[in-house]
Amino acid sequence: MKKEKSGGLLNQKIGRRSFLKWSGAVAAPAVLGTSIGFTKLKEADTVLAESKDSTEKIYYTSNGNNCGGRCVIKAHVKNGQVVRISTQIKEEENGQPALKACVRGRNYRNMTYHPDRLKYPMKRVGKRGEGKFERISWDEAIDTIASEMKRITKKYGPASRYSVYGWGNGYGVTSDISSVNKLLALTGGYLNYRGNYSSFQTGTATPTIYGTGSSGNSYSSLAYSKVIILMAHNPGATVFGTTMRTYLMKARENGAKIIVVDPRYSESAKGLADEWIPIKPTTDTALMDAMAYVIYTEGLHDQAFLDKYCIGFDEKTLPEGIDAKESIKAYLLGEKDGIKKTPEWAEKITGMDRNTIKYLARLYATNKPGALMLGNGGQRHAYGEQHPRGGALLACMTGNVGVLGGWASAKGDCAGRPSGWQSRFSSATNPVEASISCFTFTDAIFRGTEMTAEDGLQGADKLDTNIKLIFNFSGNALLNQHSDINRTKEILADESKAEFIVVNDIFMTPSAKYADILLPGTTFLERNDILNPWSDEGYVTVQQKVLEPLYECRDEYEVCAAIAKKLGVYDKFTEGKTRREWMDDYVEAVRESVDPNFPSFDELCKKGVHFFPMDDITIAFEDFVKDPKVNPLSTPTGKIELFSKTVWDMNQHDEIPAIPKYIAAWEGPEDPLIEKYPLQLIGWHFVRRCHSIHDNQPWLEEAEKQVMWMNPIDAKKRNIKDSDKVKVFNDRGTIFIPVHVTNKIVPGVIAVPQGAWHSADKNGNDVRGSLNVLTNSRPTAWAKANPQHTNLAEVEKA
């Protein structure tokens, strides 16, 4: 029997040592370079937790990285080493879907044992950004950080200190960022940031409409939808909620029609949907305006809903003192600007055929209940704040708000689910009140003192100092994930601006190269935590420590505690608790506020996941729709503010209108710059990466290579063939990347999967295909957020 098993023999022959050997042999793709500046590496297998237990044991765990989903990972451990990863297969006893890991989750064994792991603390020895480092002791690292914190705080004040947004690898009850922020808060404070790079536009706009970002039903409601439109939304690859895909599949089984509107034929278009309708990037709101026009002029709208629950669809419900021509109806009919927002009008902007626009409008308006679900991709452009507002308008016009199978659209976090965000760890108050949008941190490095409310500065009229000290823990937004990499490099490289940069990570990322002190972090398999999915789905997963930290890697909580000790705030930082004890504190907090029967941490480790007691289905704004007087929304009027007086009073009507309006994007299809750079460039979330995480993972690179998509029409014009290496460029920089010539992208648009680790050749050109070399650092009008799908570029054969 044994000799028949090819797998069995292979396992016998390739033992632990040789596994590590081959994992070393295949290391990173050549373009990434190897272990820059490392001195001799420790032998990987000498520091692994030794265990004589040769029987395979399975431990539940879960990764709290920067993914919206939380899946159940089963770590198979033998002889002290993780030998295999598997995942939850069967649905929960309570009928909740299995929380299956995606392609990224299947690679975690390699990620943990990757030979390029940062192994010990290092200090910079070359120029900043050059990537030359020298090994130091943990004592020296902690001493240096503490003394630099003291020096800079004394010289420039606490507002000169900043903790960069980004959750690459650290998330949960005592996440890396909350550890850093607590440390900074306890030692004088730090410049706050608002928002994120994922959803700040919709996060800013949606609450002005609905009073909350939780405008989604539970995903289980989707099983009752008759039509589902996924606009700029790709749950087939990006996991915003782990249970979402199950219910989309259920909806389809139940006969729902699922349509994907996207410039790309996405994974969702292929495996989850019935139809793909392509569109030009940045023009979704023109489509939605035209759909609204069709629905209104054909009398398919729910006038009673608009009258009873909404502000500003027509003159009847406009706030007092606002001219009738400012209503949505007046806008659609062109009463002020003379432009009717017809399908013919939108056809020219979107590239979508007028009949297709009519079809989509009628389909959505006549198949109720329907769910118009917006992805965050649609709001990540110059005027992305209009995207969720357009969605909300259509949901209200069709009365799909507050009903089973409907969807109020806009941001769409699940409403009414018990929340797992209950950590009491980060309770320290930051004495500094000033805050910037996270996307403007590079500005705050070189012109912080010049920033005003117009730049999104809040909590202070002005800043007394620029950013001088930077903590970048577990994120890659210091450089790689921020727009305009060449600009950022220049800002970061200047040691007279940001004087001290501390980075913590598990790999030498492009951001890590800009560290003055670089610390080796732990992976989720090396620490305990409890994790919540982004959109409250009503469950938490356990992150169970199954390995002692490898090499000299240290848990970030321990690192911040050690710095706190140097600075005399250890007790305030830890509050007398170890990281493990904060898990117990979390359990206590959840028992008090959400679920008295919440399991202990040890019990949670045995179960892997805990679902809070809750209704099978929850409907956003159900109570409000039942009785809007008794259950008003938390908007100023208590109603759905399709016209927002608050926004009107901001008095920036051209760029921040009071109603949803299509605004032609700079570097969009209507920008004259398109003469020079004729292609719209967008990024997308690559199925084999989570943002920039996993870029250096060989199995995942084998699964999906970093390539740019280009339509055959555009390729032919440039004499480009499939697999050719091309040069993609605009005024901000140049990347080299292989091209995939495909009809899966609309003509006139090119797409580069975002998150590839920037790697420059001797001329400073990127050779890995890192999108942000080409993206714009100009923030959006309203949220001051990242507009990373708003780029024009040109391509030629390399």
Add this chain to the structure above:
Amino acid sequence: MGQVGFYINQAKCTGCKACQIACKDKNDNKVGILFRRVYEFEEGISTKVNGVFKTSLQSASLSISCNHCDNPKCVQGCPTGAMHKRESDGVVLVDHEKCVGCKYCTWNCPYGAPQFNDDLGMMTKCDTCLDLREKGENPACVDACPFNALEFGEISELRAAYGTINEVSGLPSAKFTNPNIVITPNIKE
């Protein structure tokens, strides 16, 4: 147990390759060795007339390992008898006491299933995760699929449930080897 096989529901497959990575993890396969592979097919064209897009694009991913064929060409072409089809359930296996690494099987298999392992100097391939099956579990790829697009079982039962389609756009004709797969296609004829 009778002949076993895989059911592949292309209509639900997003092409994510979770199955491929789960297979590699289970079998410790380095880059270049793919017991399970995911291919993508694309048909149709796009046009842009007066700035308006039209597309007839159809696309599908196909996740495939060894099809444990009724008429396995890899077995017929093996000079040492290492590649064999076991009687009990029709799984095609490599006997590593006989394999000399000549790679004839890779030339004969129209599906690219046998995978040469440099470290062993021998051929390796999908064995339907025999060890997991002995424990009553599914092959790793099947349990990995987030979209439940793969199933494993007796081919007669899979055919009764899902029909008899065993070739789709991009695959060689089934007549050569009689593969034990059932497919629900995503590309409409």
